Amino acid sequence: MKKYVIIGNGTAAVGCIEGIRSIDKTGEITVISEENHHVYSRPLISYYLENKTDLEHMKYRDDSFYKDNGCRVIYGKKAVKISRTSVTLDDKTAIKGDKILVATGSRPFVPPIAGLDTVEKKFGFMTLDDALTLEKVLSKDSRVLIVGAGLIGLKCAEGIRDRVGSITVCDLADRVLSSILDNDCAAIVQKHLEKNGIKFMLGDTVERLDGNKAFMKNGSEVNFDILVMAVGVRANSEPVKTAGGEVNRGIIVNSKMETSLPHIYAAGDCAEGFDASIGKNRVLAILPNAYIGGHTAGVNMAGGDSVFDNAIPMNSIGFLGLHIMSAGNYSGVCSEEKTDNTLKRFFTKDGKLCGFILIGATERAGIYTALIRDKTPLKTIDFDLTKKVASNFIFSKKIRGKKFGGVV
Amino acid sequence: MKRVYVNEEWCLGCHLCEYNCAFANSGLKDMAFALKDKKIFPRIHIEGDNKISFAVSCRHCTDPICVKSCIAGAISKVDGVVKIDRNKCVGCLTCVLVCPYGALAPAEDGIMQKCELCLHNSCGAPACVAGCPNKAIVYEERGEEK
Numbered sequence: 001m002k003k004y005v006i007i008g009n010g011t012a013a014v015g016c017i018e019g020i021r022s023i024d025k026t027g028e029i030t031v032i033s034e035e036n037h038h039v040y041s042r043p044l045i046s047y048y049l050e051n052k053t054d055l056e057h058m059k060y061r062d063d064s065f066y067k068d069n070g071c072r073v074i075y076g077k078k079a080v081k082i083s084r085t086s087v088t089l090d091d092k093t094a095i096k097g098d099k100i101l102v103a104t105g106s107r108p109f110v111p112p113i114a115g116l117d118t119v120e121k122k123f124g125f126m127t128l129d130d131a132l133t134l135e136k137v138l139s140k141d142s143r144v145l146i147v148g149a150g151l152i153g154l155k156c157a158e159g160i161r162d163r164v165g166s167i168t169v170c171d172l173a174d175r176v177l178s179s180i181l182d183n184d185c186a187a188i189v190q191k192h193l194e195k196n197g198i199k200f201m202l203g204d205t206v207e208r209l210d211g212n213k214a215f216m217k218n219g220s221e222v223n224f225d226i227l228v229m230a231v232g233v234r235a236n237s238e239p240v241k242t243a244g245g246e247v248n249r250g251i252i253v254n255s256k257m258e259t260s261l262p263h264i265y266a267a268g269d270c271a272e273g274f275d276a277s278i279g280k281n282r283v284l285a286i287l288p289n290a291y292i293g294g295h296t297a298g299v300n301m302a303g304g305d306s307v308f309d310n311a312i313p314m315n316s317i318g319f320l321g322l323h324i325m326s327a328g329n330y331s332g333v334c335s336e337e338k339t340d341n342t343l344k345r346f347f348t349k350d351g352k353l354c355g356f357i358l359i360g361a362t363e364r365a366g367i368y369t370a371l372i373r374d375k376t377p378l379k380t381i382d383f384d385l386t387k388k389v390a391s392n393f394i395f396s397k398k399i400r401g402k403k404f405g406g407v408v
Numbered sequence: 409m410k411r412v413y414v415n416e417e418w419c420l421g422c423h424l425c426e427y428n429c430a431f432a433n434s435g436l437k438d439m440a441f442a443l444k445d446k447k448i449f450p451r452i453h454i455e456g457d458n459k460i461s462f463a464v465s466c467r468h469c470t471d472p473i474c475v476k477s478c479i480a481g482a483i484s485k486v487d488g489v490v491k492i493d494r495n496k497c498v499g500c501l502t503c504v505l506v507c508p509y510g511a512l513a514p515a516e517d518g519i520m521q522k523c524e525l526c527l528h529n530s531c532g533a534p535a536c537v538a539g540c541p542n543k544a545i546v547y548e549e550r551g552e553e554k
Contacts, residue, residue: 015476043479047498053480057496060481288477288506295476316505325505362501364510373508390510391455392464397416400462403509404414407550408467 002027004301005087005095007079007239008103009033010042011287012268012294014061016101017069019298019306027302029071030095032087034078037128038063043287045131046159049138058128079104082239084263099263099301102251103294104236106269106285110229115209122227125156134160137226141165145214145222147206148230149176151317156228157198158319168222170201180315180326185357188343189324196320235270235283248272250283255309257297265301267293277312277328277354277372284313310373316362323362328355328372337361337387346387351377364390409488410549412452412525412534414462419454419544421461425536426450429465432526432535449516451523452536463536463545466490466511466523474503474512482520492522 004020006013009031017029033039040058047053066073074089081088082102087095108124116122123134134156142164146153149171157167171178175186176193190200201216208215214222235250246252246260250272257265257273267273268290275282289311299306314327332349342361346368347354353371367390370376371383381394392400402408430448431439452465472490475483482496483503499518515521525547526534537547 014481041480043500044498052498053496058480287479288473288502291476314505316500316502318500323501325501327505362504363513364507365501365505366503366507366512367510369505370508392462392510393455393457393460397460400414400416403467404416404462404464405550406413407411408469408509 002302003096003098004029004101005097005099006031006101006103007082007087008101008105008268008270009035009037009039009073010103010105010268011039011060011290012103012105012271012297013101014039014065015291015294015296016103016265016267016298016301017065017071019295019300019304020302021069021298023299023302023304026070029069030097031066031071031073032077032079032089032095033073033075035127035129036076039065040128041287042127043155045125045128046155048128048131049135049156049159049163050161079239082243082264084261097263100265101294101297101301102239102259102264102266102270103268103290104239104270106233106235108229109232109234111231113206113209118211119209119227120211121225122229125152125228125230126233131159134226134228138163139165142225143223144168144226144228145170145206145224146228146230147171148228148232149173149200149202150179150230150232151177151315152233153228153230154193154319155317156230157193161197161320164226166199167197168199168201168224170204170206170216170222172203172205174203176200176202177324180313181324181357182330182345185324185343185345185359188359189319189322192322193319233269233285235272235285237266237270240264240266248281252281253293255296255307256300257293257308258300265297267297273311274309275312276310282313284311286313286315288314312369312372314369316365322360323358324360325358325362325365326356327369328353330355330357335387344387348378348383351379353378353383366390367392367394409468410525410547411468412463412465412523412537413546413548413550414464415544415546416456416460416462418542419456419461419463420542421454421456421458422541423454424539424541425452425463425545426454428535428539429523432529432531433521435529447516449513449521451513451521453513464509464511465536467509468523468525473506473508477502477506483522489524489527490522491524492520494519494521 078090241247251266269285296308332347337344429450434442436442
């Protein structure tokens with residue numbers, strides 16, 4: 001009987017378990033979970049603080065998931081060392097495995113800011129425990145300073161907005177969500193958040209901290225009660241790196257999710273896999289890719305044959321009623337559809353759609369995403385028609401026949 | 409398994425499927441009471457122009473990307489049917505972003521809903537198909553690809 005060890009207990013781990021079980025119903029699966037929680041949906045921690053979900057509904061899979069899938073879960077232990085055939089935990093226990101998945105995720109990057117140690121109430125915003133400890137100190141008169149106007153920082157702001165006195169978000173970048181939005185789109189989102197009471201200090205960063213005061217680079221001072229650090233994340237690639245595996249910004253994997261070390265796979269936010277939108281490897285820390293990468297790894301670990309070679313960056317995220325979607329890259333020629341309250345931007349290159357940003361108009365966006373993924377030549381479809389409203393009408397009758405008249 | 413398939417040459421673009429869907433999932437007994445003067449949020453919609461039209465609803469894909477992409481673990485495939493747990497959904501619309509058929513849209517409350525083939529409402533089989541006047545959508549077995 002084959003033995004599998006999965007380091008990590010998040011989305012990639014679940015994908016891996018389901019991938020293994022699609023092939024091997026009996027092999028022994030051991031899951032090593034550093035967090036003392038049943039697998040939960042990480043991106044839901046802001047919704048939890050916003051009272052839009054609760055601990056029960058945040059569970060990514062049912063309570064019986066591990067039992068149903070014949071998994072042994074070791075909680076509260078960290079894997080410190082891996083070899084080709086075993087994983088060593090921080091209590092020195094060694095667990096044998098024929099195939100090992102590293103799904104260790106990422107951790108917050110905390111820049112070395114002078115005086116950070118003088119701040120009493122400081123938090124990251126990555127894990128359920130982060131959210132639960134942050135929740136304990138929130139009060140109606142708290143002044144919150146969030147360092148980082150990316151997805152994590154802004155989701156945190158949305159989550160706590162109704163539970164605190166004020167929120168200021170600063171970022172070294174000159175716009176919000178700089179990883180997924182261009183200047184114009186970012187300005188719309190920023191305006192919307194400002195209308196909802198969130199203050200911004202962009203192109204600026206904390207130079208020094210002293211207790212409840214932040215001294216900003218541009219000379220101003222911000223008084224706060226609670227500090228949230230959401231500058232960025234770093235892949236937890238150490239297990240593979242120390243074992244001599246190839247590591248860049250994340251653990252380097254091929255399209256089968258194999259690392260450079262035999263029998264060892266990696267998936268999720270710790271892995272650096274192929275990004276089809278740019279044609280090279282990149283860490284794509286988004287949940288769908290974690291699941292698909294984990295599932296691909298699981299199938300291959302169990303002796304099946306699966307590849308994940310069409311990953312692209314994509315995000316769907318809402319902030320206080322405004323929905324934003326983005327996908328691909330923005331290197332091509334831009335065209336747009338605009339109304340008073342919405343903006344859609346499309347980027348085309350070499351006769352194909354390479355990226356888009358949608359603000360407030362997200363209907364049937366998956367049709368656009370598929371155009372990127374499938375590398376559909378735009379001359380074969382009526383692309384202009386679909387910019388206003390995404391539609392299957394742009395495809396030929398024959399293709400529609402396959403999509404809606406056949407098993408897909 | 410049986411799915412809803414489209415015969416687009418027969419579609420009249422009458423939108424009855426949308427109304428039958430909204431009614432079937434309203435939980436109400438009277439169609440006029442359920443739909444009259446209300447904006448409807450059906451799980452099937454008509455696309456096309458004056459000449460060609462066709463209905464779009466969940467394809468219950470063999471390998472559904474919405475299930476793999478849902479950030480809340482709210483979408484699952486049970487006995488071939490792709491289902492959503494609306495109590496887990498937080499309305500992030502990631503499924504809308506990934507569905508290549510554009511088949512998904514949120515309900516009035518912003519939380520996702522989707523076609524579950526009417527297997528769990530009072531119809532027991534797709535109401536859109538039952539009410540289609542021209543057999544432009546059918547509910548049948550067309551064989552599974554390996």
